[in-house]
Amino acid sequence: MVPSIDYLDSFVNVVSVQLKHSCSSEMKLFCLILLIINGITVSRSEQYEVVGPSDPVLAVAGEDVILSCSVKPLMSVVDMRVEWSRPDLRGSVVHLYEEHEDKNTDQSQYRGRTKLNLQELQRGNASLKLSSVQVSDEGRYMCFIQSKFWFDDTTVDVKVEAVGSPPVITVDGFDDSGGLRLQCESEGWYPEPVLEWLDSEGVRLSSETTDTHRGTDRFSVKHTITVHHRDDKIHCRVKLRHHMLETLIIGSSNMFNSWKTPVNLISVIVVVIVIAGIAGLLIAVFFHKNRELSRDFHFLQSQKSHIQDVITYLRKHKVNVILDADTAHPHLIMSSDGKQLRYEEIRLERVDWEEEQNDKFDKYLTVLGKEGFYTGCFYYEVQVKGQTVWDLGVARESTKKKGSIDMNILSGYWTTGLRYEKYLHLSYDSSEVLFSMKTKPQRVGVFVDYEKGQVSFYDVDSSSHIYSYADQSFNEKIYPFLSLGYKSNDNSTALVICDDY
Secondary structure: OEOOHHHHHHHHHHHHHHHHHHOOHHHHHHHHHHHHHHHHHHHHHOOOEEEOOOOOEEEEOOOOEEEOOEEEOOOOOOOOEEEEEEOOOOOEEEEEEEOOEEOOOOOHHHOOOEEEOHHHHOOOEOOEEEOOOOHHHOEEEEEEEEOOOOEEEEEEEEEEEEOOOOOEEEEEEEOOOOOEEEEEEEEEEEOOOEEEEEOOOOOEEOOOEEEEEEOOOOEEEEEEEEEOOOOEEEEEEEEOOOOEEEEEEEEOHHHHHHHHHHHHHHHHHHHHHHHHOOHHHHHHHHHHHHHHHHHHHHHHOOHHHHHHHHHHHHHHHEOOOOEOHHHOOOOEEEOOOOOEEEEOOOOOOOOOHHHHHHHOOOOEEEEEEOOOEOOOEEEEEEEOOOOOOEEEEEEEOOOOOOOOOOOOOOOOEEEEEEEOOEEEEEOOOOOEEEEOOOOOOOEEEEEEEOOOOEEEEEEOOOOEEEEEEOOOOOOOOEEEEEEEEEOOOOOOOOEEEEOOO
């Protein structure tokens, strides 16, 4: 933080003029000291600090992200120069604003994907919206703000994650010992993901072969395993630090037997055909039969069928969620059974509100469940049909409720929600990561595995996975979390906790 060159030149000129016209020769030194002190005072009045997030910002490829940057103390930056650049890419201009307009002729790879909010500039907020994030956007960004007399900058580190395709499990026949060979593969990930096999108890299984390939900017992975259990659920999980996709295959004695019979039959055919000397026909029959059996088995690999099986399994962990009025924002109205939640613009007056407000949300239109959990698994479903702003998930018991809240993972919130026709999940800082969905969820399932540190969300009606937080650390009791947004909600539709399953 130093005064600009223009300011120093102006100050020198002012000092010279003042010395010439206002001070006698005997008083010049004294006048000079006074003018310098005055100049420093003026300089300090123009000083500001440019600040950004202390932690790296997570961006998801294909979605939008906000890179935070503002000045302290708060003042308008409309008349200042605001420049976003990439110091790790020499000469890379991300966005330039000066003389009250955007000047982005030298943007290169960012052309048409960046935006400053002019209204926010008046409030000292020079945060940059970066749309349609690419893997190549990962790196360090500099936010530089210059006024007539001062300038400062801050840097923002951006980490990009690209979520690949759902893992696909294929069956590759039996080995000599009778074990069923399975192969799991997925592509389109960044950075390099971890692929894991797990049994029905969540115990990791060792992959026999692993293959990782890096394309232009994405990774693909392929692992194989041999299963000997007759009745089991085998999971293939592909994950990054903040994202995870999982596929389930259900093994059974009938499946093993139905596969063994054709394989044994093929072995007999092999012997007969080899004796007849028609080896080429053997190969054709084997692979044709193998493809037919694979197609018969693909219903377990269908993503919709898979999620239906998963939801059926998760519903076994159903809990009876009743909303806790003692934590609810005063504008929230709940049904007598604690199962429905809606917004009412007229404040709900309570005699004990002022005394108990430390235990209630007073900015976010939020309420917690009455019962918390500190072990095991639990699952609940909420009808969100017709509501345009909502959040669901879980929150720590010790989370702050009153006043402005940093709604993020570090503060103890794991949620997904809907804003402005976009869905979102939380990051480790205060930014929200937006993403799109092919269908609009009408009923959302929330599943928590406390020991594994996993929170997952499902679109129940379309049998699709929405989002998962993996490898989290709870360390205290966590509670179901429902919200209708921040401060107000123009939609009177209620959120309904479902019990009809």
